[in-house]
Amino acid sequence: MAARIASSRSLSSFLFSSRVNPFSPAYFSTNFVGESPVLVRDFIRSALYDPEHGYFSQRSDSVGVLDRSIKFNQLDGRKAYTKHVDAIYKQNDISWFTPVELFKPWYAHGIAEAILRTTNLSVPLKIYEIGGGSGTCARGVMDYIKVNAPSRIYDSMQYISVEISSSLAKKQLETVGEVSSHAKKFRVECRDAADPSGWGTEQQPCWVIMLEVLDNLPHDLIYSKDQVSPWMEVWVEKRHDEPELSELYKPLEDPLIENCMEILDLVKDGKPLGSRMGSIAQSFLAKVFPRPRRCWLPTGCLKLLQVLHGALPKMSLIASDFTYLPDVTIPGERAPLVASKKDGINSDHNSYLDAKGDADIFFPTDFCLLENIDHYCSGWLKPTEGKPLKKGKKRRTLMLDTSSFMEEFGIPSKTRTKDGYNPMLDDFKNTKFYLSVPTHNTK
Numbered sequence: 001m002a003a004r005i006a007s008s009r010s011l012s013s014f015l016f017s018s019r020v021n022p023f024s025p026a027y028f029s030t031n032f033v034g035e036s037p038v039l040v041r042d043f044i045r046s047a048l049y050d051p052e053h054g055y056f057s058q059r060s061d062s063v064g065v066l067d068r069s070i071k072f073n074q075l076d077g078r079k080a081y082t083k084h085v086d087a088i089y090k091q092n093d094i095s096w097f098t099p100v101e102l103f104k105p106w107y108a109h110g111i112a113e114a115i116l117r118t119t120n121l122s123v124p125l126k127i128y129e130i131g132g133g134s135g136t137c138a139r140g141v142m143d144y145i146k147v148n149a150p151s152r153i154y155d156s157m158q159y160i161s162v163e164i165s166s167s168l169a170k171k172q173l174e175t176v177g178e179v180s181s182h183a184k185k186f187r188v189e190c191r192d193a194a195d196p197s198g199w200g201t202e203q204q205p206c207w208v209i210m211l212e213v214l215d216n217l218p219h220d221l222i223y224s225k226d227q228v229s230p231w232m233e234v235w236v237e238k239r240h241d242e243p244e245l246s247e248l249y250k251p252l253e254d255p256l257i258e259n260c261m262e263i264l265d266l267v268k269d270g271k272p273l274g275s276r277m278g279s280i281a282q283s284f285l286a287k288v289f290p291r292p293r294r295c296w297l298p299t300g301c302l303k304l305l306q307v308l309h310g311a312l313p314k315m316s317l318i319a320s321d322f323t324y325l326p327d328v329t330i331p332g333e334r335a336p337l338v339a340s341k342k343d344g345i346n347s348d349h350n351s352y353l354d355a356k357g358d359a360d361i362f363f364p365t366d367f368c369l370l371e372n373i374d375h376y377c378s379g380w381l382k383p384t385e386g387k388p389l390k391k392g393k394k395r396r397t398l399m400l401d402t403s404s405f406m407e408e409f410g411i412p413s414k415t416r417t418k419d420g421y422n423p424m425l426d427d428f429k430n431t432k433f434y435l436s437v438p439t440h441n442t443k
C-alpha cells in the first residue's frame with residue numbers, strides 16, 4: 001500500500017476515495033469488438049475513447065478538479081495531508097487527481113518556467129498541449145507567463161489544446177476562460193492528436209506539453225508460446241459461442257508493431273541472440289519448461305510522435321508520466337494497470353479484456369524507450385544501427401525525476417508542509433519528466 005500512497009492519480013485514490021461510482025450500469029466490453037477481430041490497441045482505444053462509451057469520452061470527471069488549491073504550508077505534515085486529501089476525495093464525485101491538479105498552481109508554474117528558460121523568446125510563443133484534462137495546466141502556464149514574462153511574450157502567445165474528449169474539451173474552455181485575457185489566446189481542438197489529418201505543418205518553433213497522456217495511449221501486445229518461438233500479434237475477438245472476449249494470435253504483419261519491435265531491437269522470429277551453444281540450451285529449455293512470453297508495445301506513443309514530428313518539425317517536447325506502476329497483475333513486460341471503482345470500492349482487474357468503459361487502463365512509460373522512439377520519429381537515429389539517418393535532426397533530451405524537475409524549475413517551498421514533508425517532491429517517486437528540444441532550429 002505504501003507504494004500506492006507514493007504515486008499519483010488512481011493510485012492515491014485507492015487509498016483515499018470511498019465514493020459511489022456514478023458510472024452505472026457498465027457498458028460491456030464485448031460491445032467494443034464487432035464481427036471481426038481487432039488489434040489490442042484498437043480494443044484499448046475503444047475502451048478509453050469510444051465517443052459514446054469510452055472511459056474518457058463520456059465522463060468529464062475522469063480527470064478530477066480541485067475547487068481550490070491546497071494550502072500545504074498550513075498542514076502539519078504527511079498525516080494531515082493524507083487526511084485532507086482523503087476528505088477531498090470523499091467530497092468530490094471524481095475518479096482521480098493528477099499531480100497538476102493536486103499541486104495547482106505550482107506544478108504548472110514549474111512547467112511554464114522550464115519553457116521560459118529554454119525557449120527562444122524572439123519568436124512568438126506557441127504552446128500545444130495534448131490531453132489537457134480539465135485545463136488546469138493551461139490555466140497555470142498562462143497565469144505564470146502573464147505575470148513573469150515580458151508583456152510582449154504574453155501578448156503574442158498562443159496556447160492550443162488538442163483534446164480527444166468532448167466533455168474535457170468543454171471543461172478546459174471553462175477553466176481557462178475564467179481569465180478573460182487568456183481566452184483570446186487559447187483554443188481547444190477536440191480531436192485525436194494521433195490522427196495526422198487534424199494537423200497542418202507548423203514551421204515555427206513551438207512547445208508540446210503532455211502530462212499523463214502517454215500512459216493512456218493505446219498499446220499493442222505480442223505473444224510467443226515459449227522462449228524460442230516467433231512473436232505473434234495479439235488480436236481480440238468475440239466468438240459467437242462465448243460470452244467473453246478472447247485473444248487470437250496472428251503472424252506479425254502490422255507495420256506499427258514491426259517498427260516498435262525494431263526500435264526495441266526485438267528479433268521477430270523470437271530466437272534468442274547469442275552463441276550457438278546458448279541457443280541450443282534455450283531451445284532445450286523451451287521444450288522442457290516452455291514459458292509463454294508477452295510484451296506490451298507503446299505503438300500509440302510511436303504513432304503520436306510520428307505525427308507530431310511530421311506536423312511540428314521544430315517542436316520542443318515536455319512530457320511527464322509514470323516510470324513504473326505497483327501491484328500490476330496483468331502479465332507481460334510493460335503491462336498496464338486496469339483499475340475501476342464500483343460502489344466506492346476500487347479494484348484492479350487481472351485482464352485488460354475486463355475494461356468496460358468504466359475502467360482506466362494505464363501503462364508505465366519506459367523513458368529510455370521513449371527517447372529512442374523520439375529519435376527514431378525525428379529521423380535522427382536508425383535504432384538498430386545507432387547511426388544518424390538524416391543530417392540535422394538531432395535532438396537534445398533530458399530525463400528528470402519529478403522532484404529534480406520541480407527543484408530546478410518550480411518553487412518547492414510552496415508545497416512543503418510545516419514539518420518539511422513535501423508531497424510533490426517526496427511522493428512522486430514513480431514519475432519522471434522528459435524534455436526533448438531540437439538542436440537544428442534554435443532560430
Ligand SMILES: C[S@@+](CC[C@H](N)C(=O)[O-])C[C@H]1O[C@@H](n2cnc3c(N)ncnc32)[C@H](O)[C@@H]1O
Nearest residue numbers: 056098131132133162163164165192193211212
Ligand atoms: C490522464 S488524463 C491527463 C489529463 C491532464 N494532462 C492532467 O495531467 O491532469 C489523459 C488526457 O489525455 C487525453 N487524451 C488521450 N489520448 C488523446 C489523444 N490521442 N488525443 C488527444 N487527447 C488525448 C484524455 O482525454 C485526457 O484529457
